[in-house]
Amino acid sequence: MPRGRFITFEGGEGTGKSTQARRLATHLRALGREVVETREPGGSPGAEAVRHVLLSGAAEPLGPQAEALLFAAARADHVDMLIVPALAAGRTVVCDRFIDSTRVYQGALGDVPDGLLDALEQVAAAAARPDLTFVLDVPAEIGLARAAGRGAVADRFEKQGADYHEKIRAAFLARAAADPARCVVVDASGDAHQVAAEIARLAAERLAPEAAS
Structure with missing residues (x-):
């Protein structure tokens, strides 16, 4: 059976990653694809336990x-x-955050050496490289306002100030620029329906012929 496709969503706080990941999964199911939705940190029982500690x-x-x-x-x-079992079964996996978030938050902002991150990535994720990564981009002040509007208690990263989040935004854009074959930047500051339509179009274009079938 052909390997399934692995799609990840990245970006700063309040960019709409979770919403757009769900919308793309719904769109792909309507095209007849089997889709697994997941998130990081989390996505499996052991990882969800670690998620609580981190956030x-x-x-x-x-x-x-x-x-x-x-x-x-x-x-x-x-x-x-x-992730690996789903891909082996030919399913499409749509994940809210993955390796790029670690490279940005702990690497670019936390100054964790690239060598250590390379080694950790090789151990943890060598068997699951994303085929396509959507980097959702909004100005930090918009993202933080959206995050605050959710009404939930700010997590470990949301509580940081605007300067920190502008650095996060710049680091994600730098990641996308360094790997244009995998990453595509989407302006997520507009209407959620229009953003979803653009993401669906880009998915069909980037993953053709499979995503368009």
């Missing part, structure tokens, strides 16, 4: 390197238990 801020005092190790541990379980 609660409990690991923050340990520093960015320790956080990177925890993200890698969660990712390894997620990849082994959910």
